[in-house]
Amino acid sequence: MRTEHFLTRLDRAFARLDREPERPAHLQTPRMSRHRVVLLGSTLAFYLAIVVAVLTTSWLVRLDWQIMFFRPYEQWPQLHAFLDYLVVLGQRGPTAVMVAAWLGWRSWRQHTLRPLITLGVSLLLLNITVGAVKLGLGRLGPHYAREIGSAELFAGGDIFPSGHTANAVVTWGILAYLASTTVTRRVLSVVSAVVSLSVGATTVYLGTHWVSDVLLGWSAGLLILLALPWFEPLIARIEAYVFEVRERMRRRVEAGLVPEPVAAALTPLLSAGGKWQRRRPVGPVAPAAQPAPAATAGAGHSPVTVRPAAHLPRPHVIRSERTPVTPAGSRRPAHTERAGAAARGTSARPVAGG
Known part of the structure; x- marks a missing residue:
């Protein structure tokens, strides 16, 4: 009878953890291609154009005031409850926890720290770039505006660009950046674009940001995603x-x-x-025992090996390394009468009717 060893879910988990972390061979690190450089330059030009338009109090600032006076949250009040929850997809704390949990599972499965390190680098770049512009320009939000038609710059605010929008672009866009296949990357790119557009529009609806804040937030987050291939050597070194x-x-x-x-x-x-994989025994290691000589019980008998009574401690072996024990021979106990009858050439079973 042969016994088979079936791996449980816990065995498979420990077997995966026992593997040495390594980068998957089929995953390619994104490179700064010519197409990406063109997109980066176009986004940077758009970013600078928005900043100049706000600094010069152009038509974009007038559009900000017109939409603020329109008050979308009063025009469509039935959407307010839903959009209050939707805007959470742009908050840095909850989104970072959700995406970090997913990328942590990806790191464990692929045996590489690149997903988590890439998320950390992108969030660090986001905090530095967006935070510096926010504090440098000091723009006030719609609810705190004091002069109609003014850009409300250098007034101690921190609203320009929109942090919710930039965070939504980076946090959800990093999933598309780290995708394993082309199809997955395209699908996640569309999903991240829809989420970031929705979060930006929601902040305008709630009156917490100007339209120009959202436009600059979109471009700020996209700049970080497009520039990430330049930081791949740093990620590899970390x-x-x-x-x-x-x-x-x-x-x-x-x-x-x-x-x-x-x-x-x-x-x-x-x-x-x-x-x-193996835990070393605690304490001094005993010298290896010499095998006992084979002792014979008599002439014509097979030698019987005498084993020592006390066995030395063996190193601990994880469950996935234990080999199944397969019993050799028949499990049915030997029968002395049957063996004697077979030797005499007669059957051990009595003959009926004799």
């Missing part, structure tokens, strides 16, 4: 440094240079690689 620190800490734990409580806490984290 990933290599993290794995180097992990390997260094693993060697310190292996050598016993880390206190026992800290080592016990770090062992599950450091045991994700193939080099750390």
Whole structure:
């Protein structure tokens, strides 16, 4: 009878964790192509045009005031409750948590830290670029405007460009940037564009941003996504440094240079690689036992190996490495009478009717 070993879901999870992190071979890092450079230059020109239009109090500022006096939230009040929830898709905290959870699962499955590091780099660039312009121009929002027709610049505000809109472009657009296939990238690009457009329009509806704020927020987020290939070497260096620190800490734990409580806490984290699959026994290692000589019970008998009574401690083996035990031979116990009858050439079963 043969017993088969079926891997449970927990076994498969540990087997995946026991693999050494590596970058998938079929994933290609985006490069700064000529098409991307053209899009980057066009977006940058549009960005500068919006800033100049607001600085010179042009027709764009007049459009801002006209839409503010139109008050869309009063024209369509039935949409207010729904759009209050929709605008959350542009808030940095909730969206960063959701996208980081998804990219964390991607990192675990693909055995690479690139998705999470790319998200962190893009959010850092977003905070630096958008935050610097916000504080530098100091524009007030529609609810705090004081002079009709004015651009409300350098008044201590932080509304220009729209942080909700730029965050929606970057946070949801990073999913399309990290997509594995062309079809997935196109689908996620459309989804991220719809979400970012909806968030920007919602902020105008709620009266929290000018139209020019939203236009600059769209272009600011798109500039970060288009410029990300320039930061791919930095992302690769950060990933290599993290794995180097992990390997260094693993060697310190292996050598016993880390206190026992800290080592016990770090062992599950450091045991994700193939080099750390077996846990080493605690205490001094006993010398290897010499096999006992074979003792014969008598002439014509097969030698019987005498095994030592006390076995040495064996290293711990994870569940995915344990081989199934297959019993050899028949499980039916031997029958002495049947063996004797077979030797005499007679049947062990009595003959009926004799």
